[in-house]
Amino acid sequence: xxxxxxxxxxxxxxxxxVGCNSNKVTNAPDNAPSYQKExxxxxxxxxxxxxxxxxxxxxFSLEVKYSPSETYEAEYENxxxxxxxxxxxxxxxxxxxGNKAYEKLEPLFKSLSFDATTQDSVVATDVLKTFGLDENxxxxxxxxxxxxxxxxxxxxxx
Numbered sequence: 001x002x003x004x005x006x007x008x009x010x011x012x013x014x015x016x017x018v019g020c021n022s023n024k025v026t027n028a029p030d031n032a033p034s035y036q037k038e039x040x041x042x043x044x045x046x047x048x049x050x051x052x053x054x055x056x057x058x059x060f061s062l063e064v065k066y067s068p069s070e071t072y073e074a075e076y077e078n079x080x081x082x083x084x085x086x087x088x089x090x091x092x093x094x095x096x097x098g099n100k101a102y103e104k105l106e107p108l109f110k111s112l113s114f115d116a117t118t119q120d121s122v123v124a125t126d127v128l129k130t131f132g133l134d135e136n137x138x139x140x141x142x143x144x145x146x147x148x149x150x151x152x153x154x155x156x157x158x
Contacts, residue, residue, distance in 0.1 A: 054078075055109045059145035062127065064137050066091065072133055076105055116146050120154045 060076040073088040085101035087094065096104060108130050114123045124140050127133075142154040 054106075055112075056115060057109075057144045057146050059143070059151075060109070061141075061143040062131070063139075063141045064128070064133055065139040066134065066137055072131070074101075074105060074131070076102075076109070116144075116148075116150050116152050120156065123154050124156055 055078075058078045060074065062072070062074040064072045066072075069090060071088070071090045073086075075084070075086045077084045083102065085096075085098065085105055087096040087101045087104060089095065111130050112126060114126050118126075123142065125135070127142060128135050128137075128140075136158075138158055140154070140156040143151065144154075145151045
């Protein structure tokens with residue numbers, strides 16, 4: 001019975017820790033409002049929707065692999081549930097979530113210049129240069145949902 005009680009306490013503690021850990025951005029700047037209208041490929045965004053989004057995309061998921069132990073990942077979502085941001089940088093041993101991740105990603109996103117019509121290799125070069133990442137990667141993956149609802153995936157392997 002005592003073992004069961006200890007197990008229950010440990011399990012409950014784990015649920016509390018996981019539940020309290022969030023990558024939600026709680027104090028996003030005023031110029032980063034939440035994208036209130038989810039669009040899909042069948043429905044185009046209005047000019048009103050587009051002006052409420054601080055970047056030309058609402059979702060950004062980047063993964064660059066250099067080796068099994070050296071990867072860089074950045075995640076950003078801006079949808080009706082709010083803004084979420086996360087960075088997992090195994091190269092520089094930096095893991096950021098929520099506000100700290102957003103603060104690091106915001107200036108990078110502002111300097112990106114690609115759109116849905118940009119060639120894949122140009123997108124990869126733009127992202128790597130902006131994020132200060134080495135171009136000698138083994139795998140580059142990027143998924144972006146633009147404000148017009150179009151989703152684009154970029155994948156380059158060397």
